Amino acid sequence: MRLVIARCSVDYAGRLTAHLPSAPRLILVKADGSVSIHADDRAYKPLNWMSPPCTLKEADGVWTVVNKAGEKLIITMEEVVHDSSHELGVDPGLIKDGVEAHLQELLADRIETLGTGYSLIRREYPTAIGPVDILCRDGDGGTIAVEIKRRGEIDGVEQLTRYLDLLNRDPHLSPVKGVFAAQEIKPQARVLATDRGIGCVVLDYDALRGIEDDKLRLF
Amino acid sequence: MRLVIARCSVDYAGRLTAHLPSAPRLILVKADGSVSIHADDRAYKPLNWMSPPCTLKEADGVWTVVNKAGEKLIITMEEVVHDSSHELGVDPGLIKDGVEAHLQELLADRIETLGTGYSLIRREYPTAIGPVDILCRDGDGGTIAVEIKRRGEIDGVEQLTRYLDLLNRDPHLSPVKGVFAAQEIKPQARVLATDRGIGCVVLDYDALRGIEDDKLRLF
DNA sequence: TTCTTAATCTCGTGG
């Protein structure tokens, strides 16, 4: 990892063209060859960057970074204030918890959360346009397609609607009803879902996990 | 901007919980108080971060970053290899070209690109669910709603479909046909659009801009 | 390789 603090101007030509006027900035060159340029605000997003794989050439204070697609990042250095390099090695990586895949696992294991008598058919039920998160039966033996999101917005309702259209063309399954399950459902998504006869369920992640933990403790 | 290279472990508890095992990394503390943690690969995304506004407290090698929503980032420092601070000032910011807004401008100025006899009604035609990119008339006097994207995907077709549903409820406008215009249209989006009677047009940005450039040269 | 979907998405804009 090479850290450079310098006054520089930057030009990018690729998916769009962009220009950064001359100013002091941080330039990061990482071990994989990637380059990013940061201002002194915002944690997440660099002002400009080039993702790996790419190659960097330095000549007369002009750095040219090119990738395979022919995108170019040109950094014109004016005043280098700091320049240091450090060996970091490969990072062991982030361990996450609480994402959609985990919600799906938890809900599949506790499908009765959706209602009395519910039973799982399968997770990731395959269709021509992609897998439905959960397919299950309700207490009356009817088929239910469940779409799970961390945050339920309009896109998720549209997605579930496409699945339902398709599933209902299959005479073996039809009629299939829809349930939109999320930790948080935005009002507009709820309105759209309700308008289309899709049920909405707010999931309590801690409660679902708590149930799982109780289960685990039994063994 | 403070640059710290250190062996550290990191815990995040907020929208999810996540953990980074001990390893050497770069920790960036920016002037706005934001903190990000980078490994030695990938230009764009930090391993962990806390967006501003947030506050940082250091105590006995443990850094605690908290934001207003109660999200927490805890960095346990083990071996500090480098620690330097630099004044950068406010960045003048990025100047962009080639985005959707520009495409919309160009197409509005050359609406005949869509077909002979086409004429602009207006850009950003307001509806209850948001503005339609372009509303225009075709050669036969029929009304056309145009949705413009840089990359045309299913979401864009859904969006246009919602606009068309709404516009066709207005007896002054109905019947309104749809055109999906993009620099690149994904196959699935094309299939969905065609299935719904929506026309697809691939835009040539350079050609549109070239036409504009020719126009400018006349004055 | 291409395509699809999730993301601690981020970031702007407008009501």
Added chain:
DNA sequence: CCACGAGGTTAAGAA
């Protein structure tokens, strides 16, 4: 403050 759309989205996973 929320809702919505765009992003050089990025990044991961499947076909």
